[in-house]
Amino acid sequence: MIHSLTLSDVLAEHARSRPETTAVVDGEVRLTYPALDERVSRLADALAARGVAPGERVLWLGQNSHAVLELLLACSRLGAVCCPANWRQSADELRFVVEDLTPRVVVWEPSEATTAVQEALGASDAVWVRAGRAYEEMVAGGSVRDFPQVADTEPALALYTAAFDGRPNAALLSSAALVAHSASLLVVRQMEPGFTFLSSGPLFHVGTMMFCLATLQIGGTNVFTPAFDPEEVCRLIDAERVTQAFLFGPMIDAVVAVRPQGKYDLSSLRFVSHSVEWDELITVDDSPWCRSRMGGYGQTEVGGMLTFLGLAPGAAGFAGRPSPFVQVRILGPDGGEVPDGEVGEICARGKSLFSGYFARPELNAAKFAHGWHHTGDLGRREPDGTITFVGPRLRMIKSGAENVYPAEVERALKAHPAVADAAVIGVPDERWHQAVRAVVVLAPDATATAEELIGHVKGLLAAYKKPRDVVFADAIPKRGFTPDYDALDQAHGGGNYPGA
Amino acid sequence: MIHSLTLSDVLAEHARSRPETTAVVDGEVRLTYPALDERVSRLADALAARGVAPGERVLWLGQNSHAVLELLLACSRLGAVCCPANWRQSADELRFVVEDLTPRVVVWEPSEATTAVQEALGASDAVWVRAGRAYEEMVAGGSVRDFPQVADTEPALALYTAAFDGRPNAALLSSAALVAHSASLLVVRQMEPGFTFLSSGPLFHVGTMMFCLATLQIGGTNVFTPAFDPEEVCRLIDAERVTQAFLFGPMIDAVVAVRPQGKYDLSSLRFVSHSVEWDELITVDDSPWCRSRMGGYGQTEVGGMLTFLGLAPGAAGFAGRPSPFVQVRILGPDGGEVPDGEVGEICARGKSLFSGYFARPELNAAKFAHGWHHTGDLGRREPDGTITFVGPRLRMIKSGAENVYPAEVERALKAHPAVADAAVIGVPDERWHQAVRAVVVLAPDATATAEELIGHVKGLLAAYKKPRDVVFADAIPKRGFTPDYDALDQAHGGGNYPGA
Incomplete structure (x- = not known):
């Protein structure tokens, strides 16, 4: 266990190394790292009391909240798995998730769909806890105590991915994979202590979750907002001196349309250039040794990003170069590498890869055939060694x-x-x-x-x-x-x- | 093995992703990543033919050379261990190393001491290969072939450390630990592709080796020079557009004393400020988002650095904050954490830690007591969470x-x-x-x-x-x-x- 580093361990270290740093901001909630660490211990104890043993699942059905990070860290402390589900899904889709994941505890925010599912399944084996007051009571009822060490190879996070075989599958990501993916983001995006991230995208999506976790890794501050609202995003960037947020084209345009000039100071945001109006609002990251150019190729199963444009300035390949902590091969149907310039399946190995899907042994065997993870996506290795993403494989014509x-x-x-x-x-x-x-x-x-x-x-x-x-x-x-x-x-x- | 990433795997990926990038410069030798990958495969095959099976050791007795990196990568490819030894030691000390490490292959450069040891032990079990022509013949005689996958938890590098129990001990570092330590350097020093490192310190010391390996990890260029020579350092920085070199106070003063102005262009070097003359020669790294402030606390057994000053701007602790990939605890003799502000032993867990010393089971059990690596050094956790290194423990008075x-x-x-x-x-x-x-x-x-x-x-x-x-x-x-x-x-x- 001397080499193990779980998400819970990362938090435990920050609680000692960064006693004054704000770990979490969410509405009225402000938690330093020691305060977060204490709440996570109480929550882990309370979850254990509700039957969450190592390997068991905890499901979050709700909008973005600091509770998502707390539940993930508490699960990591217990060796359990936390799944933030897409609360925008229909009642039928959510019902599938609950029945597929068989969680021990469900923390839920009422909506038309979640309420319908709670009414249908609330009397089942799982303990259903309302987000908000009931969740706070659960945390307060837990005790601060020591927990047995957990290996960082154990899954900690489950994220449902595209239904490419007809039903969604929960990709399991271990602490080791999440820490390694955070390392790649810290390197490529040059994230530093003091980094403040605004979860303006949904935490059930790896694109937002991966930045939240990298911010945790470097001991920065995570600011949560329930869902994307351009005016609230402006207010939070201003109030919390946010360094980065989950934003892309249409979201940026929506922020610009708020006309924040004179009302909100967005200069703390270090972001790529987008439009004249945007560039005037923020600090365009053009530092000489910066490589914050966004983009690349990724998917939930590789922890987020597999390749980064920022690692391939002037590259031929649209997707850039692999993260320093993975290998990529373009494989043919026989498992052999195809020559450069030819299309094959993008396959990967490395530190940030997932541990397979929950309860899908046959699919997992197929995905990991020949010792490589098969992304299900087609790509090409260009003559300069960079990767081009061609499109989803889906099916092949013979x-x-x-x-x-x-x-x-x-x-x-x-x-x-x-x-x-x-x-x-x-x-x-x-x-x-x-x-x-x-x-x-x-x-x-x-x-x-x-x-x-x-x-x-x-x-x-x-x-x-x-x-x-x-x-x-x-x-x-x-x-x-x-x-x-x-x-x-x-x-x-x-x-x-x-x-x- | 889907999550494994050995040093050999890192090289294999770069050979695909960076076909045009210069991996190695050493005198007349210039190797791209594909060329280095091919040589490493030949060398691995040749070493295997000389009995280097998984777990066996290969010893380098010589000055800095690209051959050190090649031998390390070939050992990683085989699951063997490479040890670059301190060639400045006496014949008696070198003899201890050879007899302690029991290498299968010794690659050696003649010096008074190494020649004496070769004469004494050259007829033993090990195969002795002269650096230079004989080494090149060995590489050329190997075949390019596939090798069985090696787990990245296997030791790849051995570095002898201080004789704190009366004799030197070979600290074993796995690929996983070395990759994780490189991650910490890439993050804290904001290293990028294109990074060019000059090994102006000795590769048998972790302080130089760790930068060499981080440069490999990010796909940069490693420039080797046999030993520190201020004029040659100037020439190489100029000729190879070196980004960083292993330099500290007295070495920097020696470089300044060369009076490189008008003769060598050192402006590619991005380094910390040192003196007026130095700052005028190089590019002082004062980028706003840069945290290249050097220093911290480290030792071979943690892969290099355990804590970084750059992670603790304005800190109270002289040694800064822990790397994002480790945990640090200040423990008392009973294995319990001492209160903040009190002196105890600096102990660590995490991704970059060594795997114990070669052939020292009792010492290893003591070093890893209570599930933590005991550094043998005393330190203190300051109120701001940062670490102060107090001094070597050596012995305790009761x-x-x-x-x-x-x-x-x-x-x-x-x-x-x-x-x-x-x-x-x-x-x-x-x-x-x-x-x-x-x-x-x-x-x-x-x-x-x-x-x-x-x-x-x-x-x-x-x-x-x-x-x-x-x-x-x-x-x-x-x-x-x-x-x-x-x-x-x-x-x-x-x-x-x-x-x-």
Whole structure:
């Protein structure tokens, strides 16, 4: 255990090393590191009294709150797992989460959906605790005591990820993985003590959670706000001298639209340049030794980010270079590395990787085949060694002996000026097993023939990847951001997929 | 193995991600990451052919060279251990190292001492390979092939440390520990891709090795020079656009004395301010978000640095705050934490810690007592949470039921203006078991009575720590930088130490 460092251990050290530093700000709540450490001990004791043994799960159903961090740290102290769930989901979706995760304790904020689920399942095995007063009573009822040491390889955090096999899966992240991912963020974003992060995105999403945890790691201050509200974001940046927040394009535009000039001082925010108005409000991070350029490639299963643009100035690859604490390989279906420049599946090993999904042994075996985590996403290693993310793999078309990835063909089709949207499916073919069929939405007032589009793809990709025919449609059915391939197959005769 | 990341894995990733980056510069030798990776594979194969199986040791007896990094990486690839030994030692000392470490392969540069040892032991079990041509022939004779995966918890590096129990001990550092320590340096020193490090200190010392490895971790360039030569350091900084080098006070003064103005451009060096002349030569790192202030507390057994001044701006503690990847506790002899402000032993846990000493099971059990690594050094937690390093523990005086640490009393004595040097021993005492005796060297032309000095200590420390008597001497015998307590005990009646 001499090498182990759990999230709970990180907190215990900060409580000694940073007795005066504010760890948490959330509305009226302000906690120094020692105060947070004490509350986490009480909470861990109270959770243990409610049956949360090592390996058991605690579920949070609510908006952002310092309670999410407290529950995660208390679970880490116990060797248990904390899951902040997407409270925006429907009652049916939330019910699936509760039944799938089988938590010992559920802390919930009332909403239409959570109330429905609580009414349906509240009498089950789990202890349901209302956020707010009941949660505070639970914390106050716990005792400060010593806990047995927990190995940092034990899962501490569970985050539900995309339903790529038809249902969401809870990715389990150990303390060791979360600490290693924080290390990568601390390095690439040059985070320092005094760093103050505003959780202006949802904590059930790794994009916000990873910054919250890196801020904890460096002994900074975490400011919580229930959900994104541009005016409140301005007020909090001003009041708490926030260094960074979870913000991207449309959110930044919403903040600018508040017209904070003269009302809120946002100069403490060190952020990338976005627009003239934005750049005047904040401190644009152009320090000579700064590499805070955002972006890269990531997913929950790698702890957040796998590759960083900031590690690849002037790179050819859209996704930059791998974090210093992982390895990336572009693998073919046989588990072998594909040559540079060719598309394969982005696979990874390293310190920040997840420990598999909760209660999905078969899926986990498939994801970790050949000793590498298979991200389910396609990518390419460029000649300069950087990584390009091509698109989600989802499914592969097998035409002759060749593998055709729809995402790659779709990207080629969309590069044609007449194409507004496109999706590619495989249709059964007696001779080639499958043939490539494109479903194309033309841009308004644009025209293009099937032959023209097929020729366009042939000019960009290997010939066997070009569609054999094209179906013109008014829209591509979607699941979130990606094509709904099941619907497309049904509508346009898809089938015969390898492994199906 | 999905979470494992050995030094060899780090190199394998860079060979893909940074195909054009120069990994190594050493005289005429310039290697890109793919070239280094290929040489390391050949070397690993060649070492395996010479009997270097997992867990076996490879010894380097020579000055700084890129071969040290190659041997370390090849050992990591094999699951073996590389030890760069202090080539400045006497033949007797080197002979102890060879006989203690029982290496399979010794790569050696001829010097008076190494030649004597080679002649004495060259016919033993180990294969002795001359650095230079014979080494190059060994590399060229190896094949590029796949190696079985190695767990990153396996030791990869051995560094001999101070002879605190009468003989030097080889501290074993795993890939996981070295990667974690590099993470701390990357964070605190804000190291970036493009970072170019000059090994101007000896690689057998963790202070230089840790920067070499952090530079590897971030995919930077390692420049090697056989030993510190101020003119050559200037030439290399200029020619290779070196970002940082291993330099401190007297070395910096020697570089300034070269008068590089107009001859060498040292502006690529980003370093702390030192003197007017120095600051004009280099780029003083005063970037607003930079925290490159050097210093802190460290030792080989923690991978290099345990605490960093840069993490504690304006701190009370001389040693700053712990790395983000460790925990520090100030423990008393019973293994319990002492209250803030009181002196105890600096103890640590965390990701960068060593795996024990090679072939020292009893010492290892003592060092890791109570689940914490005992550094053998005394320190104090200040009210602001920062750490002060008080001095080496070495031995403890037991007076009554109280523990008295010589280093603390010596520090108090030396604070008196009349005292040039001081050491404290314990002398047998019938009533109190031991009594405190001070041996004091007065400053030239200074006078002070024993009573005056005892009163001075009493004003600074708890009364039981004050010397009962004072012996005035012309000099304090030393072992390296610390008093030779055995000689002092012999000369001045010391004895009855606890545990003795």
